Amino acid sequence: MIHQSTDARASRRFLFLDASARPDGNSVRLARLAAESSLPAxxxxxxxxxxxxPLPPFRDLRHTGDGxxxxPAGHGRTLLDATLAATDLVFVAPLYWYSLPTSAKLYLDHWLGWMGVPGLDFLARMGGSTLWGVTALAADDDKAGPLIDSLRLTAEYMEMRWGGVLLGNGSRPGEVLDDERAVVAAKSFFAG
Ligand SMILES: Cc1cc2nc3c(=O)[nH]c(=O)nc-3n(C[C@H](O)[C@H](O)[C@H](O)COP(=O)(O)O)c2cc1C
Incomplete structure (x- = not known):
């Protein structure tokens, strides 16, 4: 029995997808803090x-030919394989215009294509994994509703578990670590 429970803990695989348009921004700093402090053993x-x-533009082929x-090849293949290998998928996504950054949205659009790859079973294989978000924003937390809803409803559609979104306030890189409420929440985020 002990052996089984150790295996179960070791089998969690977190994929952090940084969707910021700048490196080392607030969202990824907050996500790193949460990962250091609260990932399961x-x-x-x-x-x-x-x-x-970078992914190519998404094409809607659902009603073209056999649909x-x-x-996918190239970066699409890398992202697909990483996505399927994860038990926990974390969108590290700053708030852009109240919603997800373009790169995160495009990646999600490609999920629809991956659902249409014959024999891949993308939808079924994603079911049961957990979707999380870590988001920095310059304004008040109550402006993040559209981003949170996008991720939560995506999880619901995909029959994934919903981990929730960790929010932190900041504009210049590093400022998010001055948001005491976010720092406290980060320290237990993934353990919740
Ligand atoms: C294109 C763009 C759009 C933004 N839109 C919003 C917004 O709608 N609401 C907000 O509070 N902050 C907005 N911001 C500010 C960022 O969310 C904020 O600077 C955040 O700390 C950036 O996170 P990052 O460092 O992880 O990229 C926007 C920033 C950019 C570059």
């Missing part, structure tokens, strides 16, 4: 910047 972590893995999508 034995959890693996992988960090990818979406801007380092199937080709297997």
């Amino acid at each position: 034995g959890a693996e972590q992988r960090w990818l910047r979406l801007d380092d893995h 199937g999508y080709p297997e």
Whole structure:
């Protein structure tokens, strides 16, 4: 029994997708603090910047030909494989115009294509994993509703578990670590 529970803890694999349009911004600093302080024991972590893995424009082929999508290649393949390998998917996504940054939105649009790749079973394989968000914003927390709803409803559609969104206030890089409420929340975020 002890052996089983150790294995279960070790099997958590967190994928952090940094969607900021700048490196080392507030969202990723807050996410790093949360990861350092609150990831379950034995959890693996992988960090990818979406801007380092640019995706092509998404094409809606659902009602064209047989509606199937080709297997993704290049950065799409990297992101798909990393996504499927994760038990926990963390959008590290600053608030842009009350919503998700373009790179995060484009990545989500590509999920629709991945659902259409014959034999991939993307939708079924995502079910049961957990979706989280870590978001920095310059304004008050109550302005983040559209971003939170986008992620929460996506989790619901995909039959994923909903981990919630950790919010932190800041504008210049590093300011988020002066947001005491965010720092306290980060320290237990992934343990919740
Ligand atoms: C294109 C763009 C749009 C933004 N839109 C908002 C917004 O709607 N609400 C807000 O509070 N802050 C907004 N901001 C400010 C960022 O959310 C804030 O600077 C945040 O700390 C950036 O996080 P990052 O350092 O992880 O990139 C915007 C910033 C950019 C670059």
